[in-house]
Amino acid sequence: MNYYARRLLTLLLTVLFVLLLTFAAFRIIPGNPALVILGTEATDAQIALLEEKLGTDRPLAEQFADWLVAAFRLDFGESLRFSEPVTHLIAGRLPVTVSLAVMSLVLTIAVGIPLGIIASRARGKAADMLVTIGTQLGLAVPSFWMGIMLILAFGLTLKWFAVSTFTPWSENPWLAVKSLVLPSAALAVPQIAIVVRYLRTSMLEQLGLDYVRTARSKGLRESTVLYKHVLKNALLPVITIIGINFGELLAGSLVIEQVFTLPGIGSLLITAIGNRDYPLVQGLVVLIAFTVIAINFVVDLSYRWLDPKIRLQ
């Protein structure tokens, strides 16, 4: 079977597994949605009535089958809390989280890769030490604390950025970017630290290989050796790590959205869990899981572009 077909099949199976897991997890955690909606004062009859309406009184297998079929049609039902289709709710919140994730990814790459190159070139010198200490700190500091400090420094003291207000893209794109700078920076810091460390190690490893000596013996400038020959090979593990960490980026954005009170997926998910709003939670979890799976797929593909050896297998 063709590589892409095989990859697509595993992707599909993973998604199916995720759906099953999502469904099961929510049935296992305690808390009856009918009880949450009606409050502790509700009578057994009221609860039974609502359970019937929600369908939670039916056998689990049946519920799952129905949900699965609907899910493949991108229908995740109606939110219990907001009485609105789940897809609508998610669609309304998605742009915020996506822009947050994309902006921190861009920051990670734009800052992490040059810093990694600088650190590897300045090996053992002051700049390298500085970058190493910086990455240590970046890894050690939790992102929510980083977020609070950023708000304190740039929002409240310097007043460069408005805090706790989000301007939608449709209203004013410039203000939208401005309101996302601090949260995406807070989110990007640990990612940058990881990218810098991986790239530095990977560059130094590549620089010790024989082909670098060959490239130099051909009379190439050091910058050509570095950027044409070494960097592409050195980026391979870095791309993997960026891809793997994308899930972490999403998880981090749940917290960061709370810190910066951004109306994104994260705050929606936390509200949904608090309310036992299981159709909404299921929809959100499926979305997040699917995004991570899709990103991994893209990483795999970019691998094949970067490493011709994998292309053949």
Added chain:
Amino acid sequence: MREAAAIATEASLLDIRNLQIRLRRTRGAGLSVLDGVSLTVERGETIGIVGESGCGKSVLSLSILGLLPSAMRIGGGEIWYEGRHPLHTMTDRDIRAFRGKEIAMIFQDPMSSLNHGLTIGYQITETLRLHLGYSRKEARERAVWLLRKVGLPRPESLLREYPHQLSGGMRQRVMIAIAVSCNPGLLIADEPTTALDVTIQAQILDLMRQIREEDGTSILLISHDFGVIADMCDRVLVMYAGQIVESGTVDDLFERPLHPYTAGLLRSIPTPAKKNSPLYSIEGHVPALHERGAGCRFASRCAHATERCRTEQPELVAYRGGHAARCFLAEAEGGNRHAAV
């Protein structure tokens, strides 16, 4: 430049004089990796350098193009190309114009010395575009011609392939194609056949001979294999522990080795006649930098070493026909007696 006018006409292609390579960051004078190495390569000549691993052959070859590892530096001596280019004093920027254009190198392991992330085509055309200013199209055409010249089939499609898709022998042919792409005056081949099968070895050596005849390229061939050297070279230098211990024509060296080390190397070549006797090997190992004493560096492994050998360093003395050796025993006999093992 002052020397340029005087010797321009009869200047050697490569002239290394009394080259010292030292380790950086060592106290005092620093430890020498190479000690007073001199050699010349004339146009169209093939010179062999032979010795065990760790004797400084590769360091010598890398120093010519300023490609020494960062821990080493040239501590003295001169390297002249065509009598007027002082490679030993050049900045990295100046010497780059010689790398790959005037002097090209091929290395031991064709598996690792090509970049596995770039196509064969890119790796060949890179030098053509850099040194000869070829356009993309011209470079591509020349690359096809080069691949054909080094005996590779279907050159057009090969340009789009990656090193790992080729066998070791084919890769070494690609390396040679890259090396000769700008018609260099000198080709430095550092153990070019060591990583290859015996049959492939012979093919690669044939190819190098062909290049030498077609283009008049001089070759500096480095090998631990006396057989390869004898097959290819006009003159040979034997290196031991960072020094040249013997030099001369291939015939002189094979028939009348003057240094016990050379004799030992020759004796350790397996031949059918020695079939049932155990293979000879020189006892001990090449002394490490810090183990080198005041005397002859081979003394600790030499069966004939005298008290003088252990305390005093012999000079490289030339005898008949330019046959030179660094050995008190040879000196005592005036270069007339062959060294025994």
